[in-house]
Amino acid sequence: MINVPRIPLNDGNWLSAVGFGTWMMNDEQVRSAVVESAQLGYRLFDTAARYHNETGVGQGIVSSGLPREDIQVTSKVRGGDQGYEETLRAFEATRRNLGLEYVDCYLIHWPLPRLDLYVETWKALIHLRETGAVRSIGVSNFSTEQIDRLISETGVAPAVNQIELHPMFGQPQLRADNAERGVVTQSWGPLGRGEGMLEAEPLAAAAAAQGVAPAQVALRWIYQLGAYPIPKSGDQVRRQQNLDIFDFELTETEMAAIATLESGRLGKDPAVDEEF
Ligand SMILES: NC(=O)c1ccc[n+]([C@@H]2O[C@H](COP(=O)([O-])OP(=O)(O)OC[C@H]3O[C@@H](n4cnc5c(N)ncnc54)[C@H](OP(=O)(O)O)[C@@H]3O)[C@@H](O)[C@H]2O)c1
Numbered sequence: 001m002i003n004v005p006r007i008p009l010n011d012g013n014w015l016s017a018v019g020f021g022t023w024m025m026n027d028e029q030v031r032s033a034v035v036e037s038a039q040l041g042y043r044l045f046d047t048a049a050r051y052h053n054e055t056g057v058g059q060g061i062v063s064s065g066l067p068r069e070d071i072q073v074t075s076k077v078r079g080g081d082q083g084y085e086e087t088l089r090a091f092e093a094t095r096r097n098l099g100l101e102y103v104d105c106y107l108i109h110w111p112l113p114r115l116d117l118y119v120e121t122w123k124a125l126i127h128l129r130e131t132g133a134v135r136s137i138g139v140s141n142f143s144t145e146q147i148d149r150l151i152s153e154t155g156v157a158p159a160v161n162q163i164e165l166h167p168m169f170g171q172p173q174l175r176a177d178n179a180e181r182g183v184v185t186q187s188w189g190p191l192g193r194g195e196g197m198l199e200a201e202p203l204a205a206a207a208a209a210q211g212v213a214p215a216q217v218a219l220r221w222i223y224q225l226g227a228y229p230i231p232k233s234g235d236q237v238r239r240q241q242n243l244d245i246f247d248f249e250l251t252e253t254e255m256a257a258i259a260t261l262e263s264g265r266l267g268k269d270p271a272v273d274e275e276f
Contacts, residue, residue, distance in 0.1 A: 002041035002243045007228060009159040010182040011129075013136045015105070016072055017223065018243055019044030021188065021232030027056030029234065034060025038071070040240050046162075046188075046230040048076035048109055049094055050275070058098035073098060074162075074230075076109035076140060077125075079276040082117040087124035095133065106134040107162055110141045110268075110275050118142075122150050138162065140188075141270035144177040151181065162186040165227055167218055167261040168197055175227060187222045190229035191215050191242075193266055202257040210248045213241050220245045221258045 006014040020042045022030050030053045034045055038060075047057045054075060061071055075098065081090035095103060106125055111118050118139075125137040138160030139147065151157050161178050165171050165187035178185045191198060203214040210217065215231070219242060222229045231242040250258070268275060 001039070002246070004041055004043055004243065005246065007184060009136055009184055010157060011136055011159050013104075013159070015136075015160065015184060015186070015228060016042075016044035017228050018042070018219065018245065019046050019072070019074070019186075019228070019230035020239070021230040022047050022053055022057060023051055023232060025051075025053055025056070025232070025234070027053050030056035031060045031063065033234065035063050036236055037239055038064035038066055040236075040243055042239070042243060043070060044072040044074065044230070046074045048078065049081065049090060050076070050078040050109060054094055054097035055099070058100055062099065068100075072104040073100065074105040074107060075103055076107040077121060078109050079112045079115070079274060082108070082112060082115060082121045084120045084124045087121045088127070091124075091128055091133065102132060103134050105136045105138060105160060107138045107140045107160065108142070110270055111139070111143070111146050112274055113146070113271070114274065118146065119150060119153050122154055122156070126154060126156050136160065138183075143271065144174060147177070147181060147183065157181050158183050160184050160186050162188055164189050164265050164267045165222060166190050166192050166197065167200070167203065167221055167258045168192055168263045169265045170225070170259055170262055175225065179226065185227040187227045187229040189267060190219055190222050190231050192218070195266060197261070200261050202254070202261060206250060206254040206258065209254070210250070212248060216241050216245050217250065217258070220248065220250055221255060224250055224255060
């Protein structure tokens with residue numbers, strides 16, 4: 001079993017350095033995936049109201065048999081539930097679906113600037129943290145300007161900003177801005193979402209030199225940048241690979257070669273695209 005480092009957060013809590021992504025898995029798939037992943041050493045499971053699989057994630061967590069305090073679950077408020085009262089209601093549904101007393105990390109899924117409700121939504125998250133229903137609160141797909149607005153209007157900085165981040169979209173400025181504000185950067189789509197990135201030459205070359213798989217190189221690259229990936233896999237051998245990134249180190253030359261893959265985002269642009 002792999003021991004995954006715990007990353008300190010600005011609220012005194014911690015975040016597992018690699019988590020397990022669950023997007024596109026249904027309740028049944030995710031239930032067994034969580035149990036099997038926990039056996040490998042995964043301690044963080046990433047879901048969202050929008051993934052419609054919180055029930056399976058929660059059942060998997062209970063079935064894993066691990067002490068509750070050793071395991072973490074992240075969930076997210078979807079766009080259509082933004083607003084103060086709406087978010088409190090949405091959280092109760094999330095908590096009920098998960099079947100857990102508290103949620104470790106609760107994020108605003110997308111900023112949706114056109115709605116201009118993310119500050120009210122953030123106030124609801126602060127309230128949930130104060131009541132103990134949520135341990136850590138954060139955001140996803142937020143820009144520096146949006147994070148600064150949260151801080152200036154509420155005095156509370158997010159613990160986490162979960163953003164698209166992989167060798168084709170390294171987000172150096174946003175990572176630096178997050179770090180300056182004490183916000184931990186978490187990486188979604190770390191493997192390039194299974195869309196061919198892993199075959200690229202710099203990843204293949206580093207993988208051959210290090211004796212690991214290209215996916216491990218991509219995840220290690222993210223980790224060495226000071227960000228924390230949440231890869232998804234339906235396959236137990238790949239899940240093992242994706243967690244096993246702590247006993248090799250990429251050289252500066254390998255890090256730089258991988259950065260040349262920069263070609264832009266694969267997912268939606270949070271400044272203009274909307275997701276409810
Ligand atoms: N906050 C947000 O807005 C947001 C957006 C997107 C995703 N997320 C979260 O981030 C998680 C990860 O992102 P993602 O699922 O989009 O993409 P990803 O983790 O980058 O890529 C998943 C793809 O990579 C393949 N894969 C996994 N491990 C592999 C390995 N070792 N070697 C080769 N291929 C491998 C998977 O196939 P197999 O399953 O067949 O192994 C799948 O096709 C999501 O599951 C979700 O929890 C958050």
